Amino acid sequence: MGFKLHSKFVPLGDQPAAIEALSAGIERGWKHQTLVGATGTGKTFTMANIISNIGLPTLVLSHNKTLAAQLYSEFREFFPENAVEYFVSYYDYYQPEAYVPAKDLYIEKDSDINDVIERYRNTATMSLLTRRDVVIVSTVSCIYGLGNPDDYTALSIKLSVGETVNRDKLLTRLRDMQYERVNTDFDFGTYRVRGDIIDVNLPVSSDLALRIEFSGDEIDVLKLINPISGELIAKVDEYTIFPSKHNVSPEEKLKRVIPKIREDLEKEVKAFHDSGKIVEATRLSQRVNFDLEMIEETGYTKGIENYSRYIDGREIGTPPSTLLDYFPDDFLLFIDESHITIPQIEGMYNGDYARKKNLVDYGFRMKSAFDNRPLKFDEFLNRINQVIYVSATPREWELQMSRNSKVSLS
Numbered sequence: 001m002g003f004k005l006h007s008k009f010v011p012l013g014d015q016p017a018a019i020e021a022l023s024a025g026i027e028r029g030w031k032h033q034t035l036v037g038a039t040g041t042g043k044t045f046t047m048a049n050i051i052s053n054i055g056l057p058t059l060v061l062s063h064n065k066t067l068a069a070q071l072y073s074e075f076r077e078f079f080p081e082n083a084v085e086y087f088v089s090y091y092d093y094y095q096p097e098a099y100v101p102a103k104d105l106y107i108e109k110d111s112d113i114n115d116v117i118e119r120y121r122n123t124a125t126m127s128l129l130t131r132r133d134v135v136i137v138s139t140v141s142c143i144y145g146l147g148n149p150d151d152y153t154a155l156s157i158k159l160s161v162g163e164t165v166n167r168d169k170l171l172t173r174l175r176d177m178q179y180e181r182v183n184t185d186f187d188f189g190t191y192r193v194r195g196d197i198i199d200v201n202l203p204v205s206s207d208l209a210l211r212i213e214f215s216g217d218e219i220d221v222l223k224l225i226n227p228i229s230g231e232l233i234a235k236v237d238e239y240t241i242f243p244s245k246h247n248v249s250p251e252e253k254l255k256r257v258i259p260k261i262r263e264d265l266e267k268e269v270k271a272f273h274d275s276g277k278i279v280e281a282t283r284l285s286q287r288v289n290f291d292l293e294m295i296e297e298t299g300y301t302k303g304i305e306n307y308s309r310y311i312d313g314r315e316i317g318t319p320p321s322t323l324l325d326y327f328p329d330d331f332l333l334f335i336d337e338s339h340i341t342i343p344q345i346e347g348m349y350n351g352d353y354a355r356k357k358n359l360v361d362y363g364f365r366m367k368s369a370f371d372n373r374p375l376k377f378d379e380f381l382n383r384i385n386q387v388i389y390v391s392a393t394p395r396e397w398e399l400q401m402s403r404n405s406k407v408s409l410s
Contacts, residue, residue, distance in 0.1 A: 003133055004081050005052040007045070015046050018407040022046075022388060023053040025405040026332065031386055032401040034338075037409030038392040044071065046409065047334050047390065048078040051135060056332040057128065059324075060137045063341040065089070071336065072137040083131055085124035087138040087323060090117040097303070097365075099358040106364065109303070115188050115206075122203040126242050128326045129153060138323065140344050143375040145305055145320030147246035148312050155248055159212065160238040163219050167198070170212075174200065176251055176299055177243035186227055189244035196220075201227050203244045210239055247304055249311050254299060257310040258292055261366075265289075268366055280363030288366060309371040316367075319375050324383045331385050338389035338398050348374040 011019055018035060025033045037043045051058050060075070062068040065088050072086045090113050097109040127134045129149070136142075155177050159165065174191050175181070179200065182190045186209070191200045196214040209227035213220045224233040265288050272281035294301035304311075308320050335341050352373050359365040375383070389398040399406060 002055050003052045003079055003135075005048055005078055006080055007048070007078060009045065011042075011045070011049060013042075014407075014409045015042055015049070018046050018409055019049045019053065021405065021407050023050050026050070026054050026056075026386055029386075030402075030405055031384075032389070032398075033387070033405040033407070034389045034391070034394050034398050034402040035407050035409070036391065036394060041409035043336075043390050043409060044074050045078075047388075048075065050388070051079075051332070054332060055133075056330055057132050057134045057327055058136070058332045058334065059142070059327065060135065060334045060336060061142065061341055062137065062139055062336045063344050065139055067336065068137050068139050075135050075137060079133075079135060082133040082135065083127040084135045085127055085137070086117075086120040087124040087136050087142060088117060088120075089139065089141040090114050090121055096355060097359060098355050099362050099364055101358060101362065119188065119203055119205065121246070122242070122244070123205070125149070125152065125246065125323070125326050126204060128328075129242075130240070132328070136323070140341065140348060140374075142323035143345060143348060143380055144322060145308055145372050145374075146322050146326075147248060147305075147308075148321045149326045151249045151253070151311075152243055152246060155250060156240055156242045158238060158240045159219060159222060161219055161222055161236075164217050165214075165219055166217060167214060170198070174241075176248070177241070178245040178248050178300060199225070199227070200241060203242070208233070210241065245300075247308070249299075251299055253311065254295055257307075257313075258296065261288070261292060261307060261310050261368075264368070265366060272363060277363070280361075283363040284366065287364065305372045306365055306369040309368045314371065316371065318371065319379050320372060322375060322383075324375075324380075329385060333384050333387040334390055335387060336390045338391045339393050339395050342389075342395070342398065345375075345380055346377045349376045 022033055022035060035043060035046065060071055062071055068086070068088055072084065076084045091111050092114045093112040095107065095110040098107045099105070124136050157173055179189055179191045182192055186192055186199065186201055188201055189203055191198060198212045200210045202208050202210055207226050209225050211223040211225050222236045222239050224236060225231060226233060265285065269281045269285050272284065291301045291303065295304065312321065353370065356365065356369050360367055360369060389402060391398065
């Protein structure tokens with residue numbers, strides 16, 4: 001399905017020429033272009049017309065949540081028949097894990113997750129994996145580790161009416177996908193079992209759940225229902241359930257990596273002992289062994305992302321999977337207010353590394369925590385396909401990168 005632009009306006013002034021020039025640049029394969037325009041010149045409308053012309057999955061990158069929310073609202077109006085999604089940090093409050101050596105002060109990670117935004121994030125990745133008419137409006141949270149898209153896809157399960165499914169295996173699969181079984185409080189990311197009926201509260205909407213009705217081991221009916229009232233929304237012939245969290249991995253994969261984590265743990269603990277750092281050695285051993293016991297028992301632990309290098313099978317120093325890895329190779333990127341957003345991307349890695357170094361040096365985390373991080377700037381550039389920088393005051397860097405194409409609106 002292509003993009004269908006809805007608007008009562010038509011391009012005027014400099015807009016038609018800008019749309020034509022930038023669209024032609026994309027078709028020629030130019031990697032970097034710049035759109036210059038002050039507030040009120042119609043940059044967003046110009047971007048929407050380019051998306052409609054080119055028809056590629058698109059990421060629109062903004063430097064803060066407020067502007068991202070405004071862009072999301074505008075693109076939803078432009079493309080009501082297509083998948084316009086919102087991907088920002090899901091924390092209403094976030095205190096990262098940290099250690100202050102001068103005060104011997106350990107600060108545990110503390111956060112308040114906004115369930116509504118978490119649903120938006122889940123919907124964004126599901127849309128990217130199931131269709132191409134997608135526009136994602138995001139902040140720089142898109143360069144942070146998100147979980148391997150291959151594992152995320154592999155753990156999804158497609159159900160069809162008339163299919164024979166072992167119910168016990170289905171319940172185990174839901175657990176692996178980080179759905180929690182409940183009897184009451186049927187909230188986001190939970191499921192309940194009532195006789196021959198399994199209800200799954202889907203991570204895509206607050207008013208959508210999947211009801212699976214069995215006849216023996218055969219799926220008799222699939223219904224989309226309201227999770228609160230139970231009201232029928234629609235009957236479907238098939239439906240794909242995706243994991244409720246992004247940091248998920250198949251159980252057998254987790255079991256395979258645990259011995260490697262224990263092996264490296266022994267080496268790091270020994271290094272602390274050899275340096276006379278007994279407190280750090282004890283601290284690291286106790287903490288990591290507790291995490292591994294939780295993973296073995298439940299398939300998850302708080303801070304599991306700090307072991308993502310092992311789970312993903314990555315080499316030391318390699319970056320984690322991010323939202324960019326969920327996009328197909330030919331996606332289009334707009335960086336809005338690029339004179340602010342680009343420096344923000346450039347600075348994320350160094351701040352994260354400085355905080356992690358104290359945690360690793362004092363035995364609060366293994367060295368693998370360094371590889372749970374935002375992308376470095378060169379890694380970000382290596383992951384983009386074609387980009388249009390959008391700004392009223394682009395920096396010299398953006399202009400040099402887009403020497404083939406700079407278009408202005410007035």
